[in-house]
Amino acid sequence: MTLKRAYNFNAGPSALPEEVLVKAQKELVNFNETGMSVMELSHRSKDYEAIHNEAKTLLAELLSIPDNYEILFIQGGASLQFSMIPMNFLTEEKVGNYVLTGSWSEKALKEAKILGRSTAVAATTKETNYNRIPKLTELNVSPDDGYVHITSNNTIFGTQWKEFPNIENNMLIADMSSDILSKPLPIEKFSMIYAGAQKNLGPSGVTVVIIRKDLLEKTNENTPSMLRYDTYAKNNSLYNTPPTFSIYMLKNVLQWVSERGGVAETDRRNQEKAALIYNAIDESNGFYQGHAETESRSLMNLTFNLRNEELSKKFLQEAKEEGFVGLNGHRSVGGCRASTYNAVPYEACDQLQQFMTKFKKRHE
Amino acid sequence: MTLKRAYNFNAGPSALPEEVLVKAQKELVNFNETGMSVMELSHRSKDYEAIHNEAKTLLAELLSIPDNYEILFIQGGASLQFSMIPMNFLTEEKVGNYVLTGSWSEKALKEAKILGRSTAVAATTKETNYNRIPKLTELNVSPDDGYVHITSNNTIFGTQWKEFPNIENNMLIADMSSDILSKPLPIEKFSMIYAGAQKNLGPSGVTVVIIRKDLLEKTNENTPSMLRYDTYAKNNSLYNTPPTFSIYMLKNVLQWVSERGGVAETDRRNQEKAALIYNAIDESNGFYQGHAETESRSLMNLTFNLRNEELSKKFLQEAKEEGFVGLNGHRSVGGCRASTYNAVPYEACDQLQQFMTKFKKRHE
Ligand SMILES: Cc1ncc(COP(=O)(O)O)c(C=O)c1O
Ligand SMILES: Cc1ncc(COP(=O)(O)O)c(C=O)c1O
Ligand SMILES: [Mg+2]
Ligand SMILES: [Mg+2]
Ligand SMILES: [Mg+2]
Ligand SMILES: [Mg+2]
Structure with a gap:
């Protein structure tokens, strides 16, 4: 291709594959000979549902996601997940235990505190301005933890977990916003993985959540419908209107990764x-x-x-x-x-x- | 233009102006000679911020929105607003008072109840399968109301308010998802107006909120950051990554309406x-x-x-x-x-x- 492309090193939203952009451009006004743009399709139409389901299938294939996990598409960015996690998983007795490795983990912890939930810090590397990931032996975890939360890649400080802990109660949650899909993953170690799309997955506007099915039963009552994971799981992420174009772009990016090996x-x-x-x-x-x-x-x-x-x-x-x-x-x-x-x-x-x-x- | 376009009567996501789609297509791979797509721009870049701010300016002009209102861009659809409204505005003593004119108002009421807030029904036309809007004299309102909530246009039943009530305590909130921007509006009658973009405003993925500034001070403590209106107001809706492409499309649609009179x-x-x-x-x-x-x-x-x-x-x-x-x-x-x-x-x-x-x- 002969386009003059910028050398784009943005932290997010960030570069998208040129092939994906060219394809989206080609299809933008008339998708699949429907006489409509993808953006004009009803989210209840066959054409759209095919895109939606293909995005899920491709992601499951690429990351070898086992059948006992659901893939959800949620709006609000990774930042909304910071609140949804304690809202859904922390009851009175349970503690949200956070490993602090940068600004994003700090923000995740902050939202659990705003909600008045019990929290703990499993480890922090703040004293050296977050220049490293703690060793697995440094982590202070307990059977009372509702979950242990980590940030797999620290976008701001430039550090990344190379190995993931085995958490006894099987409640390891990871914010993978900035490194999901960059490498193979041991999905079974995690109860939940989430990622705003705007780095490796697509444009901003959709957040991908990979969640083990047993967690869907733990959801707190009187959590608003749009903030419950089970609402998305029960409705194939179509409880309300999803961000259809962002999901279409996600599908195209996943296809591109798949085609490249x-x-x-x-x-x-x-x-x-x-x-x-x-x-x-x-x-x-x-x-x-x-x-x-x-x-x-x-x-x-x-x-x-x-x-x-x-x-x-x-x-x-x-x-x-x-x-x-x-x-x-x-x-x-x-x-x-x-x-x-x-x-x-x-x-x-x-x-x-x-x-x-x-x-x-x-x-x- | 010579494209074969469908006769698109979708309820939402719905038809977009052909001119807007053609423009988006043209700019898709290389926006404004940046060598990047709009989707690849940082949300902190000058190029993106110009789009973001122009969308706000155009909407303010088109709807003659007075200076004592803020325009916010939020993810999650109109459905998330059903929860954010009671979360932000209903304290112990206050009642959320809903006019029921269809499924969407019912759903709005339901979310206030899930949160355990006090609610009331100002009027309902359910007994005739929502085939009409109640007369203003039928509304049961009280000075204890935290707000009175209406659905200005009922997408499913096909009814629309022709005249809006004067609410004494100045707390009229309207879901205008399916008729915003279709006609001139008496903005001053409302404390807040909200609308999912995917009918008259653009593609899905962004919800527009027009809110009177004094309401931003009323926000409840321990509401998560991403669910507080003041978070968006204080940060020009850039607290976290916004759905940049949806907002770009919104800007183009607003420009199109403006150019057409x-x-x-x-x-x-x-x-x-x-x-x-x-x-x-x-x-x-x-x-x-x-x-x-x-x-x-x-x-x-x-x-x-x-x-x-x-x-x-x-x-x-x-x-x-x-x-x-x-x-x-x-x-x-x-x-x-x-x-x-x-x-x-x-x-x-x-x-x-x-x-x-x-x-x-x-x-x-
Ligand atoms: C690791 C990580 N978590 C969370 C976020 C916040 O994401 P969002 O802007 O989608 O809320 C970011 C954004 O850059 C991030 O890098
Ligand atoms: C009047 C009205 N309110 C709310 C909604 C829900 O909007 P969303 O799907 O963006 O949550 C709709 C959707 O059609 C609607 O028509
Ligand atoms: Mg960081
Ligand atoms: Mg809808
Ligand atoms: Mg209706
Ligand atoms: Mg960001």
Whole structure:
């Protein structure tokens, strides 16, 4: 294809596969010879339901999701999940136990507290500005936990869990917003996984929830219908009007991953891409400094600083002029962040590595 | 334009303006020469924020929304509003008072009850299968009401409020999902108006809330952040990732309405379109029977039955073969429903009228 595409390193919403965008463009006004756009289809129509169900089937296949799990599509972003989780699973006696590895886990904990539920902190790495994932042996868990909540990939700080704990009561919940679908997953270790779509899955507007079926029975009474997981499960996520176009795009992205060899192949590509940039950091003699400890490094969000703020600013300014988008670090870490999600091409990472090397030569 | 477009009478998601779809198609892969799709823009970027803010400005202009109101974009559909309203506005002493004019008002009331809040029914027309809007004098309101809730247009039953009550304590809330933007509105009569976008405003995935600013101070403590109106107001609806593409489409639809002469002109066109079909009903000597009482007739959802179920089925079958989409009535009313929202062209209504006349000649 001959389009001039930006080198898009946005943290989310982020790059989508060019092939998926081209397909969506082609079908936008007249989907499947219906004389209508996907956006104009009734959510109760056969054409739409086929899209909806195919998205579920593809996700189940790609992640090898066992039959005792349901896949749900919910609106409100991952942030609404921060509230739905305690609303659905924390009764009087149960404790919501959170592993704090960054701003998003902090926010998840905060919502459980707002609701007045009992909470605990299983571990935190805040004292080193969240530059690492705690070791599994550091986790303080208890049989009274209603669940243990982790953030599998910390979008802001650039750290990622490499191995997941075995939680005795089988109630491990993970926010996988920024690394779902980037690699194979041991689904059975989790009672629930959730992810806002706008990184690896599609555009913003839909959140994917993978939930073990036995949890659907635990839902609290007098939780509003739209905030109960079982409402979505019983109605194939069609209790009310779903975000149909976002789900259509999700389906297209899943198809694209599938056609490129699935999540094992995606993982291989992601490792290759991240290696380019981490190598540029590691071989820079400290010109670039990674924020995360080496063993905790994320393959999705690569965070680094330059010698001082002035130089970081210069780097970001020149990168922008060269056509790189979204390299600014989040204000809580500063410096730079390259988000190399599934849809970011190797070429963009290669270009970034070359730019980093050239920039270093000029400013060392 | 030369596209073969369906005659789309879907109740929602529903027809979008062809011009808007063509524009979205053109811009889909490369928005504004950014080298990115709108879906790939960061929600914190200048390009996206311009879209977001323009949607707000256009809506404020089109509906003459006074400065003491905020416009919010929320996910979850109108159905989530059914819960957010009692969560935000009903304290111990206050009563949520609902006017029941159809299934959607019933569902709104149900969510307040699930939350264990005090509720009342200001009036209901259920005894005649919701075929009319109650007279303003029929409403049972009280100074203890936290709010009075109405459904301005009843999508399923095909009735519409023609005049709105003056509520003493200034707490009138309206679900306008299926008629917002169809005509000029006396905004000052309302403390809050909400509408799922997927009828007159755009695709599904975003709900528009117009709320008087003094209400933002009334919000209950320990309501989750994502379910508090003030969270959206304080953060320009960017507290978390908004459904960026849905809001982009909303912006395009608002631009289209504006370019065609605004809501007064839209109202004139809608009256013309509805008249075509209501005339076909009224001049059929009872071959077609409208569900709604004449004074309560909706200009958006036109509900009618044929002599018997068999004939209705035949009508729907033949209509489908002629290229009409979405004419099936909702199961709670049966028969037929033509939804003639803003984006449904005059020509589609004209074709439907002709079809109704021909069908009658053949089967009378
Ligand atoms: C790990 C993680 N969790 C949660 C969120 C919040 O997601 P949303 O904006 O969809 O609410 C983000 C957003 O970037 C994230 O990266
Ligand atoms: C008047 C009215 N209110 C509420 C709803 C529910 O909207 P949503 O599906 O966005 O939750 C609808 C849907 O058709 C409606 O017509
Ligand atoms: Mg983080
Ligand atoms: Mg609907
Ligand atoms: Mg109704
Ligand atoms: Mg975000």
